[in-house]
Amino acid sequence: MARHRRRHKNHEESGSQGSSEEEKLKGRGRAGGAVSIVNAISTGFGAALGINLQTEAELETTDKPQIKLSINGEDADPSLAKAVIKVFSQALGVEVKGAEIRTYSNIPVAVGLKSSSSAAVAIANAFLDALGKKMAADELLRNVAEASILSGTSITGALDDAAACMLGGIVATDNHGRKILKHILVEEKLYAVIYVPPGKTYTASFRKELLTPIRNIAAAAFTLTLEGKHWEAMTINGLAHSAALGLPIEPAMNALRAGAYAAGLSGTGPAVAAIVAEERVDEVADAFSAYEGEIVKASVNRGRMVDICPC
Incomplete structure (x- = not known):
């Protein structure tokens, strides 16, 4: 994914007040959808299957100390987005004052089809893209799981769901231990x-x-x-x-x-x-x-x- 940078300068020209320059970063990310194979809530061990529904995220850093989120053009609760930015900022050792995030998804919400996991992975990818950073898949997924628990959108961290959204195929995980135990590619269409x-x-x-x-x-x-x-x-x-x-x-x-x-x-x-x-x-x-x-x-x-x- 390409990284986009846009510079905004203070209207004052250089002089006695000097000049200031602030950089705003833009990034894009995406993730698929998933369905359950085994629900992890009762045991901590879960499995999920990736499907070709999709969430796309666009992120732009701002100089305002807030995280704003819209879903398909409508303002939404930013709790998960805030947690993703917080966890990934700490993992990368960076500070971001604020961000505006727009997501677009064809995944039905709050019905068991992993819309939150898909959004978390897409936002994480958009944040990494904006910063020009890369992260190994397992590390990214562990951070997404931490953000999901922090925001209250998951009981176990939903590592299985996030991994299936990101990697596709069948993924079996130890959610409490933050381990991917098995990843199976699906041969048949x-x-x-x-x-x-x-x-x-x-x-x-x-x-x-x-x-x-x-x-x-x-x-x-x-x-x-x-x-x-x-x-x-x-x-x-x-x-x-x-x-x-x-x-x-x-x-x-x-x-x-x-x-x-x-x-x-x-x-x-x-x-x-x-x-x-x-x-x-x-x-x-x-x-x-x-x-x-x-x-x-x-x-x-x-x-x-x-x-x-x-x-």
């Missing part, structure tokens, strides 16, 4: 068909004790993921979390009947994601169309190979 019912789920008000009864099920699903049985893991995880949260399992079951490889609740919902071969996309979408809400289709982000330190 697949699609995510997602049912988004009415309603929102916000992390700040989520009662994580609701998931305590299915903790062992989530752990078993994570083991399946490490063994390469990620579609079985996704279905088991999704159905168990729907049951624990009192959400209907019928949409996922109907997607499976229509030929989906896997289907289940993403995150804490209410969105239900199904992974399907290209020839089954319409059938699974038809199965979801029986329910009130929106249907989102996106190709699976098959992933790119990067060097990750599992430590």
